[in-house]
Amino acid sequence: MDSITITLESYDILCGSNTGILRVVEDLRLKRDWSHKFKGTIEEKMAKSISGCLAEIAVARYLEIEFSFHVNHFTKPDLIFHDLHLQVRSQERKVQGNHLIIRPTSKKTNEIFILVVAECPDFHIQGFINSSNVLGTKKYLTDFNLPRPKCHAVPIEDLTPIHLLKTNHWN
DSSP states (O other): OOOEEEEOOHHHHHHHHHHHHHHHHHHHHHTOOOTTTOOOOHHHHHHHHHHHHHHHHHHHHHHTOOOOOOSOTTSSOSEEETTEEEEEEEEEOOTTOOEEEEOTTOOOTTOEEEEEEEETTEEEEEEEEEGGGTTTSOTTEEOTTSSSOOEEEEEGGGSBOHHHHHTTOOO
16 A cells, blocks of 8 residues: 655644643643553653654645644544544554554544654655444454553554545545
8 A cells, every 4th residue: 555655844843842742741740641551761752742743743734634733632633634533643664564553442433543654754644444443343453462451453454545535535
């Protein structure tokens, strides 16, 4: 499947980085757990949060919608496109291949989850899936042999191409 590459401008990188750091600082202030038992350092959390925020900006730029730079990331979708709630998942390029991760504990049924592979300033939008296609099933369920809760790991080749979302030709 062909991905769509969005190259962010310096201003987007600066603003997205600030928002990513603010998200981690807000979690610390509220004493909230971060990312499903992730045990990394504050610096690793900030790096992942920045990457995630930049990926959200890249998807917003591709879909030609406004990005709000919000920090309240647990109660809202990452983006709204027409009447669809979008959740953006960012990963670095992995040698063993990338997967779109959807946690079974997510209450986000009937939302669109989008995978972006981050290589800043370039962000490769891989595709999407409706969360209702996997939540409540054993489809793609794995723990990657890590001491973390199981998740749905959807392979890139099973994702719907992002251009079909933009043109509303995916239903």
